[in-house]
Amino acid sequence: LVHKANIMKITDGLFMQVAKRVSKDYPELEHNNMIIDNCCMQLVSNPWQFDVMILTNLYGTIVTNLICGLIGGPGVISGANIGPRYALFEPGTRNTGTALVGMNKANPCAMLNASADLLSHLKLDYHAGLIRDSVDKTVNVDKIHTEDLGGQATSIDVVQNVLNHIKAAAK
Amino acid sequence: MAGNLMKPLTGLAKHASAAASLQAVTTRSVSLTAANIPMARYGGRHTVTMMPGDGIGPEMMSYVKEVYKHAGAPVDFETVTLDPSTDNYDDLYNAIASVKRNGCGIKGNIETKMNRPDIKSRNVEMRNELDLFVNLIHCKSQPGIKTRHEDIDIVVMRQNTEGEYAMLEHESVDGVVESLKIITEASTERLCRHAFEWARANGRKRVTLVHKANIMKITDGLFMQVAKRVSADYPELEHNNMIIDNCCMQLVSNPWQFDVMILTNLYGTIVTNLICGLIGGPGVISGANIGPRYAVFEPGTRNTGTSLVGMNKANPCAMLNASADLLNHLKLDYHADLVRDAVFKTVNVDKVHTEDLGGQATSIDVVQNVLNHIKQATK
Secondary structure, rough: OHHHOOOOOHHHHHHHHHHHHHHHHOOOOOOOOOHHHHHHHHHHHHHHHHOOOOOOHHHHHHHHHHHHHHOOOOOOOOEEEEEOOOOOEEEEEOOHHHHOOOOOOOHHHHHHHHHHHHHHOOHHHHHHHHHHHHHHHHOOOOOOOHHHHHOOHHHHHHHHHHHHHHHHHHH | OOHHHHHHHHHHHHHHHHHHHHHHHHOOOOOOOOOOOOOOOEEOOEEEEEEOOOHHHHHHHHHHHHHHHHHHHOEEEEEEEOOOOOOOOOOHHHHEEEEEEHOOEEEEEOOOOOOOOOOHHHHHHHHOOOOEEEEEEEEEOOOOOOOOOOOOOEEEEEOOOEEEEEEEEEEEEEEEEEEEEEEEHHHHHHHHHHHHHHHHHHHOOOEEEEEEEOOOOHHHHHHHHHHHHHOOOOOOOEEEEEEEEHHHHHHHHHHHHOOOEEEOHHHHHHHHHHHHHOOOOOOHHHHEOOOOEEEEEEEEEOOOOOOHHHOOOOOHHHHHHHHEEEEHHOOHHHHHHHHHHHHHHHHOOOOOHHHHHOOOOOHHHHHHHHHHHHHHHOO
C-alpha cells in the first residue's frame, strides 16, 4: 500500500488502516506499506520488490506511468476499470495521443491487449488467448516495433503481423 | 462539532496572510543575499542553528562539525534538539526562535509519528513558521556513481509551505475523510519568481511546470496560470508545462529534457525522490529551504534513516553537501568550495562509496577521505 500518511494523517491514514484491517483476512499474503516518494525512488532503483500495489487515484496514475516508462512505454500495457456491475477496458496509461493522429505511427498493442482483456471478461478465453498470444509474439518474438519502442514499423505493420499470427493459429 | 468547523478556517487564514507578505517580498530581491538576511555574526564568526533531528541526523551533524573544524570555517553551531515523542511543542518553538535569531540553520529530518493525527509534523510546522516557501534541490548526476542515465542536471523548485501539505483534514461523515489542498496566488507567484530569477541568474534555459490541471482544474489550474504570467517577464527562458504522470514517465525514459522544474509540495517530493533514485540514491544530494528572511539546509530527500542508526553505514555526503550550501549562503565561498570539492572528489574520483552506492566503505571512511582532501587543499 502506497500512502503519504505522515503528512495526510487522517486521509491517507484511513486508507492505510483499512488495508491493514483487510490484510488480516489474508494471512498467506505479505502486506506492507510505503510512502509515495520513497516508493518512486525504490521503483527506479529496485522495482522487483513490488508485486501488487494498492494506491489512491493520484498516486496510482503517477506510479502506473512511472512503471510503464520503466518497461518501455505506454504503447503496450492495457488497463481495466472494474466495478461491482460493469467493466470498461482501455489502454493502461490513458493517453489521447493527439500528436499521432492519422500518422499511422501509434502503437496499437495497448488497445489490442485491452480488447483481449475484454474477451477474457466475457469468458471467451479461447479468443482472448488467440489475440493476446499474437500481440505478445508480435512485440517480443517478431519485434515489430513502432516508433515509441524505437522501431520503424507503422501501426498497420503491427496489426498485419497480429492478424497473420491469428490466421496461423486459427488454421 | 463547532470546534471541528473552526479548525480548517484558522488554517486557511494562515495562508491568506501569505498574500499580505507578497507585497514585502516582491519589492526586494527574491534571491537571498547577505544584506537581506539577519546574520548572527560577532567577531567575524557566524552562529548557525543546528537541529540534528532523528535517526542518523546526530551522527551526520558530528561529521559536519568535524569538517568545518578542519576547513577552518568561522561558524559556531547552536544545537537545538527536538524530541518527537513529547506532546508539547516547546522544543519546536525554541528551534524556530533560534533560526530566527541566527538567520539560517542546518537540520536533519525529524520523525513524524504517524499514529497520532493531532500531532503536527514538526518539519512542516517549522517550514511554515519560518515561511520557507521554496525547497530548492539541485539533482546532478555524479560521474563516479554508475547509473542507467548519465549527465542529469535538474533543479527542482518545490513549493514548501502549502499545497497538499496544508494539513487541513477532517472527517465530515463517518468513514469519509476530506483533505484540503491549498494553492494561493501569492505563494505561487513568489515561488515562480524565485524559480525564474534563479534560472536566469544561473544560465538555465527551460522552466517546466508540473501539474494535474486536467483533473484539479482550479487548484493546479491557478498554479499553472500564475507560472505562465510570470514567465512573460522572462522571455529568454523557455517555459512549458507537463502533467505529473506523463512527467514521471518522461523522467524515467528521457530525463535530459528537464532543466528547472516548478512543482507543488506533493509532486515535488515525488519528483525529487524519483530523480535522486535515477542518479544514484539519496545519499549525496542536498536541499535548501529558502524563505524571504531565513534559510535552512538539509539532505535533499529528507530521510530519517532510522534503520541505519549507529551502524556507521549511512552516507554522510548529503549532509556535508548541505553544509557546503550553508557556507555559500553565509558568503563563505572559499570554505564552501573546500568542502564541496572534497566531497566531490571522495564520491567521484576516489570513489569511497558507502553501501547505498554499492560500496563497502563506512561513514567514517568517507568523512576521513573528505578531511584528507581538505587538509591537502589547505596546506
